[in-house]
Amino acid sequence: MTAPAQSSAQAASATILPFAEPVKAVRDTRPLRLITCGSVDDGKSTLIGRLLWDTKAVKEDQAATLARDSGQQNDLGLPDFALLLDGLQAEREQGITIDVAYRYFSTDRRSFIVADTPGHEQYTRNMATGASTADLAILLADARAGLLEQTRRHATIAALMGIRQFVLAVNKIDLVHYDKAVFDRISHDFREFALSLGVRQITAIPVSALKGENVVYPGETSMPWYDGPTLVEALELATVRSTQAGGFRLPVQRVVRPGESFRGYQGTVAGGSVKPGDSVVILPSGTVANVKQIVTFDLVRNAAVAGDAITLVLDRQVDVARGDLIVSLDGQPMTGHHFDAQLVSLQPGGIEPGKRYWLKSGSRRQRVAVEPISQLELATGKWQPHASTLAMNAIGKVRLSFEELAVFDAYDQNRSTGAFILIDPDTLNTVAGGMITAKRAEIGGIHREDQRVVLSLPADLAEQLMASELFANRRDETEVKRMTAKQAAELFSNAGGDI
Amino acid sequence: MPLSVQETEVKNPPVSRPPLDPHLKALENEAIHIFREVAAEFEKPVMLYSIGKDSSVLLHLARKAFYPGRVPFPLLHVDTTWKFKEMIEFRDEIAEKYDLDLVVHTNPRGAEEGITPFSHGSALYTDIMKTEALRQALDAGGYDAAFGGARRDEEASRAKERIYSFRTPDHKWDPRNQRPELWNVYNGMIRKGESVRAFPLSNWTEVDIWRYIQAEDIPLVPLYYAAERPYVERDGMMILAEDPRLELKPGETVQQGMIRFRTLGCFPLTGAIRSTASNLEEVIAELEIATVSERQGRAIDRDQSGSMEKKKREGYF
Numbered sequence: 001m002t003a004p005a006q007s008s009a010q011a012a013s014a015t016i017l018p019f020a021e022p023v024k025a026v027r028d029t030r031p032l033r034l035i036t037c038g039s040v041d042d043g044k045s046t047l048i049g050r051l052l053w054d055t056k057a058v059k060e061d062q063a064a065t066l067a068r069d070s071g072q073q074n075d076l077g078l079p080d081f082a083l084l085l086d087g088l089q090a091e092r093e094q095g096i097t098i099d100v101a102y103r104y105f106s107t108d109r110r111s112f113i114v115a116d117t118p119g120h121e122q123y124t125r126n127m128a129t130g131a132s133t134a135d136l137a138i139l140l141a142d143a144r145a146g147l148l149e150q151t152r153r154h155a156t157i158a159a160l161m162g163i164r165q166f167v168l169a170v171n172k173i174d175l176v177h178y179d180k181a182v183f184d185r186i187s188h189d190f191r192e193f194a195l196s197l198g199v200r201q202i203t204a205i206p207v208s209a210l211k212g213e214n215v216v217y218p219g220e221t222s223m224p225w226y227d228g229p230t231l232v233e234a235l236e237l238a239t240v241r242s243t244q245a246g247g248f249r250l251p252v253q254r255v256v257r258p259g260e261s262f263r264g265y266q267g268t269v270a271g272g273s274v275k276p277g278d279s280v281v282i283l284p285s286g287t288v289a290n291v292k293q294i295v296t297f298d299l300v301r302n303a304a305v306a307g308d309a310i311t312l313v314l315d316r317q318v319d320v321a322r323g324d325l326i327v328s329l330d331g332q333p334m335t336g337h338h339f340d341a342q343l344v345s346l347q348p349g350g351i352e353p354g355k356r357y358w359l360k361s362g363s364r365r366q367r368v369a370v371e372p373i374s375q376l377e378l379a380t381g382k383w384q385p386h387a388s389t390l391a392m393n394a395i396g397k398v399r400l401s402f403e404e405l406a407v408f409d410a411y412d413q414n415r416s417t418g419a420f421i422l423i424d425p426d427t428l429n430t431v432a433g434g435m436i437t438a439k440r441a442e443i444g445g446i447h448r449e450d451q452r453v454v455l456s457l458p459a460d461l462a463e464q465l466m467a468s469e470l471f472a473n474r475r476d477e478t479e480v481k482r483m484t485a486k487q488a489a490e491l492f493s494n495a496g497g498d499i
Numbered sequence: 500m501p502l503s504v505q506e507t508e509v510k511n512p513p514v515s516r517p518p519l520d521p522h523l524k525a526l527e528n529e530a531i532h533i534f535r536e537v538a539a540e541f542e543k544p545v546m547l548y549s550i551g552k553d554s555s556v557l558l559h560l561a562r563k564a565f566y567p568g569r570v571p572f573p574l575l576h577v578d579t580t581w582k583f584k585e586m587i588e589f590r591d592e593i594a595e596k597y598d599l600d601l602v603v604h605t606n607p608r609g610a611e612e613g614i615t616p617f618s619h620g621s622a623l624y625t626d627i628m629k630t631e632a633l634r635q636a637l638d639a640g641g642y643d644a645a646f647g648g649a650r651r652d653e654e655a656s657r658a659k660e661r662i663y664s665f666r667t668p669d670h671k672w673d674p675r676n677q678r679p680e681l682w683n684v685y686n687g688m689i690r691k692g693e694s695v696r697a698f699p700l701s702n703w704t705e706v707d708i709w710r711y712i713q714a715e716d717i718p719l720v721p722l723y724y725a726a727e728r729p730y731v732e733r734d735g736m737m738i739l740a741e742d743p744r745l746e747l748k749p750g751e752t753v754q755q756g757m758i759r760f761r762t763l764g765c766f767p768l769t770g771a772i773r774s775t776a777s778n779l780e781e782v783i784a785e786l787e788i789a790t791v792s793e794r795q796g797r798a799i800d801r802d803q804s805g806s807m808e809k810k811k812r813e814g815y816f
Contacts, residue, residue, distance in 0.1 A: 030525040031702075099677065101658040102651045104704045111522055113702055125679060132681035253535040258568040266564075268532045268683075297563040298518075309531035309564070322539050346679045360684050363536065419682045428688040433681035 030240045030307075031111045035130040035163070037154035038140025043171045047140060047209035048103060048116055051232070054216035057105035100130045109236045124157060124378075124393040128344040128433055131161035132419070135241045138167045138231070139190070143176045143206070147189045153378045155190075159197035160342060160376075160395065162415050162435070164241075166194050167203045167234050173223070174208040180225045196381075203234045241415065242306060247331030248272035248280065249409070249417050250312060251362030252324045264295055264311035265320055270362060270416035271409070272328055273305040274312070279329040282320050284405040288329065289314040323364035325407050325417070333409045333417055334439040339400045342411075343370075343390070343422070343434035351390040351398070351422070351432050359400070359434075361420035366406065370422070370432075371399040390432075399440060411435035456488045523711050527560065530699035532683060533662055534564035534646070537697045538571055540687035541644035544697075545602070545637070548574040550586045551763045552719055553648035553700060555593075556708055559717050560699060561646070562597065573600040575636055575645070579628040580605055581616060581765040583739065589720045602640065606632035616767040617746070625768075634670050643694050644687075652704045662701050668692035709783050723782065725759040725774040736770030 038044040052058050103114040115130030131137065137158040141151050155166065168190045176182045187204030194202050205214055206226055213219025214230045229237065249271035256264045274280070278291045293313040294301040304310045312326065320326070327333060345351045351370055359368040375386035376395040383397060390396040400406075411418030422432035457465070459482070465471055466480070483491070519527060537544055546561060548554050561570045576590060594601040608614060609628050616624045637645060651658045661677050663685045678686055689695065700708070712719065722739075729740040731751050738745065740753045745767065747753070758771035759782075776782040 030521045099659050099674070102702070103658065104652045104702070106704075106706075111704075129679045129681050133683070253532070254539045256565065256568040262567060264567070266535050268528060295567065297566040307525065307528055309528040309535070311566070358688065360686065362684070363539065416682065419684060421681055421684045421686060423686055423688055428686075428690065430678045430680070430686045433679065 029110045031113050032136060032235060032238055032240055033113045033115070033134050034136040034138060034235065034238075035115045035117060035127070035134040035158065036138045036140070037117065037127060037158060038138075038151070038169075038171075042140040042142045043209050044116075044140050047138075047169060047171060047207070047215065047231075048114060050209045050212055050215045051114075052103060052105050054212055055105040055107055055232070057103075100126050107232060107236060112235060124153075124395070125344060125346040127154060127157050128161055128346075128395075131158050131163055132433060134158075134161075134163055136165040136167065136235070136238045137163045138169055140169050140171050141186055141190070143170050143173045143179075143182055143186065146186050147193070149379055151190070152193055152381070155194060155197060155199075156376070156378060156381055157344075157395070159194075159199050160435075162241075162411060164199055165201040165238050166190075166199050167205065167231065167238075168194075169209075169231060170204065170206045171209050173206040173219075174211055174213070178206070178222045180223075183226075203229065205229065205231055205234060207231060246271045246409070246414055247333070248274045248278070248326075248328035249333070249414065250274070250310075250326040251364065251417070252320055252322055252326060253363045254322055255320065256311060262313070263317075264313050265326060266309075266311045267326075267363065268309045269304050269306050271306050271414045272331070273303055274328070275303040280314070280326050281329055281332060282318060283325045283327055283333070283407045284335060285319065285324070287318045289316050289318050291315070323362075323366075325362065325364070333407050333414075334436075335405055335407050336439045337402050337405065338440035339402075339406065339408060340373075340397065340437045340440050341400055341420075341434045342395065342397050342437060343432045345390040345392050345394045345396065345432050347424070347427075347429055347431045348392050349424070349427075349431065350392055350394070351396070353387060353389065356425065357431070358423040358425055359402075359406075359420050360423060361408065362417060364407075365423075367403050368406075368422070369401045371401070373397045373399060397437075398434070400434075408436040408439070410437060412437075454492075456492055517714075519711075519714055523707065523714060526703055526707055527563070527711070529683070529702060530557075530560045531564040533685070533697060533699040534561055536685055537644050537646065537663075537687070537695075538565070540685075541695070543640070543642050544572040544644040544646065545575045545640055545642040546570075546572055546646040547633075547648070548576050548590070548601070549648065549763075550576065550582070550590045550720060551648070552708055552712060552723060553650065555717050555719055556703075556711055557646065557648040557700060558593070558597070558599075559715060570597075570599060572646075573602050573640075575602045575604065575640070575642075577629060577632045577636060578603050578605045579624075579632070579765050580609060581628070581744075581767060583720070583722055583763060583766045583769075584741065585722055586720050586763055589718075593718070602636070604632060604636035604639070606635060615744070616765060621768050624765075628765075637670065637694065643689065644697055645694065646697050646699060648700050649696075649698050650700050650703050650705075650708075660698060660701065662698055663687065664696040664698065665689070666694045666696060668694075670694070706783075706786060709779075709786055713779050713783060720763060722760045722763055724779075725757045725777045725781075727755055728758050728771070729753050729755055730758055730771055737772070738769075739766050739771060742766060 036044055036048055101116045103116055105112050115134060117127045117130040139151055139155055141147055158166070168187055170183050170186050173183060183206040190204060191202050205228060206223055207214040208219065209215055213222055214226070216230060216232045218230050219226070249269065250265070250267045251270055252265045253267045256266055274291055274294065276291050276293060279288060280291060281288050291312060292315040294304050295311040295313060301310070325333065343351065351372065353371055354369055356367050356369050358365055372387055372390050374383040374397045375390060377384050386396060409417040418436045420434045420436070421430050422434065423429070424431045462480070546557065548558065558574070565571055574594070593599070606628050614624060614627050649657055649660065651660060659674060661680045663680065664672060665678055666672060687695065730737045731740045731745065731747065731753055733748070733751065737758055756773060757775050759774045759776060760769060760771050763769060774785060776785040
């Protein structure tokens with residue numbers, strides 16, 4: 001048994017303040033944004049505290065304040081990390097984390113922005129907030145307790161918000177005697193669950209945040225059976241989400257006219273790339289123009305990519321205003337009056353059916369009516385029909401109806417042009433964060449006397465429709481036949497008018 | 500292709516520099532996005548300008564954000580009259596050089612009631628000459644948005660600050676009831692009298708600030724660089740002994756030494772550090788092995804527990 005010797009050696013060194021080393025001047029990558037999910041019981045504060053401590057992000061005077069405030073240390077002679085993290089007095093008094101806090105640390109390879117969110121169930125909204133900008137989620141599980149409903153819930157929210165990289169930190173592995181079987185079981189269960197959410201990049205790591213094993217420093221002495229990365233190594237290897245692959249998108253923030261001869265459109269490229277000469281379309285008007293210049297303070301650029309804050313100059317006088325979207329001629333976003341979306345309800349009043357909210361997406365703000373369709377049952381991961389108010393912390397599928405033409409990408413295609421917030425016109429507070437799933441076919445007025453409508457549907461959708469109460473009640477009025485996709489296409493080519 | 504942007508319209512044309520590393524570029528892009536969004540959404544924005552390194556970076560980013568246009572809002576400096584002399588000289592030079600609209604405000608109570616950091620203590624002095632003065636200036640200007648250079652890594656209560664930080668008509672901050680902020684979609688809707696503080700540097704760390712200053716060659720107040728300067732040791736701080744208003748207490752003597760400042764505020768409340776870092780490269784090298792935080796030299800953060808949170812609730816930046 002080498003474990004006890006190792007931990008006592010660590011205990012001795014842990015009482016010494018972190019030894020600062022010079023960091024490299026240039027990092028070759030953008031900061032990785034991540035979110036940590038887990039509760040106080042899982043040791044989340046300890047884990048983040050350990051990350052900050054072992055990467056030397058905590059300075060001596062902060063440590064001294066900690067020591068003074070807590071007067072207590074854990075059994076390794078380290079300060080109480082939770083105190084380092086819970087910045088607000090109310091939190092210190094209640095001993096819980098009530099809001100999203102942002103932490104910063106860096107290694108030689110890259111820097112990290114951590115959205116530290118509370119683990120309590122009633123703070124789903126805070127988790128959604130933190131997850132909205134994250135590239136990766138660290139999910140914590142207590143090795144003794146295994147995968148809890150809460151972990152599944154957090155993973156579900158993270159996946160919903162578009163996070164496609166998970167790191168499972170099986171914490172307190174020291175308390176199960178570094179048992180490989182325990183780690184294997186939990187990580188296997190988690191992998192299966194994450195795959196069901198559509199997340200394929202999963203790294204499971206056995207850690208002891210308290211002892212600092214496999215967080216920044218490897219825990220090979222205690223866990224010779226584990227040959228994977230430490231937590232920090234996994235974070236260094238993670239990819240930063242980029243929307244450079246899709247079509248060019250520039251939400252226009254402002255129009256700059258320093259003189260009569262210059263007219264530029266300022267904004268941050270929200271997708272794809274652009275270069276002088278490219279043909280673009282201004283939405284919603286549909287006007288076409290060509291890119292003349294890309295202007296920035298640092299000279300004229302010959303290209304700009306997603307993430308760049310630029311000023312675009314077009315080759316002709318066109319009507320462009322704040323809120324417009326300048327896009328590539330090929331690969332345009334969806335335009336329409338009706339969209340399907342998923343949203344997280346953020347405020348006590350909830351999201352009320354039929355109410356007219358302000359919707360802000362990119363730089364555009366417009367009126368929208370929201371109709372709830374279903375609600376996610378977090379315990380089971382199932383969507384249940386739900387047409388009434390979506391209470392705070394609820395995750396719902398909704399139908400959006402706009403008075404003016406709206407322009408979106410699907411959120412899984414573009415996390416900027418597919419995302420929106422809802423603002424309550426009465427309180428002016430942000431009441432929901434939402435993600436566009438699809439444009440809705442603008443149907444309505446189908447019903448005409450005794451006409452009949454022939455639908456051709458995928459079999460699974462037909463099955464769901466037929467299982468509905470509405471359908472079952474009038475089953476004897478319907479005719480249903482099964483055929484191949486080819487047969488259906490032939491049948492439809494000879495059928496009546498499209499709806 | 501030559502740029503047809505009228506160089507004549509731009510007072511300080513940009514110079515060519517090597518491209519920023521992706522990390523700083525991402526931070527810069529985010530800050531520019533915030534600047535443009537606030538300028539577009541609010542009727543009367545203002546930029547709080549404290550003359551320090553963060554303000555210098557903030558100003559540089561504002562110039563970049565609106566180029567080739569002018570910075571479309573004024574800069575506001577709350578002058579306590581106890582700033583370092585070199586800060587004021589630097590401020591006026593910069594305003595002139597970059598053709599900026601500079602507004603300076605001092606709380607008249609300071610002169611009327613003889614409020615100084617020596618006579619009234621740091622807590623009361625800061626409350627009147629900084630927090631109250633700021634509220635006066637914001638009210639007088641009718642500003643509905645104020646940019647500040649605060650960073651989330653500076654201090655614990657700032658870690659929870661939003662990019663758009665909502666303030667009531669009397670400038671109060673309610674940390675427990677902040678608007679959620681998702682993606683980079685900011686909610687700029689407010690009622691008359693309400694305002695936001697906007698923080699484009701939220702996600703920057705101190706090291707980022709210094710690296711950016713280096714990469715972009717941003718001018719700074721010389722006090723950030725070490726030089727032989729006179730100082731007095733008081734309450735464990737080294738206070739610059741240049742201003743005739745600094746009265747020596749019994750037992751105190753003016754000493755000389757190589758010192759510099761990591762942050763700049765009011766000279767009686769800002770402690771120097773011993774340093775030989777007399778240029779940017781040396782400052783960065785020193786910083787990267789530093790083991791104390793930058794606010795360690797600031798008396799106002801420590802005068803009571805949860806000190807910064809309390810000040811922020813009352814309207815301090």
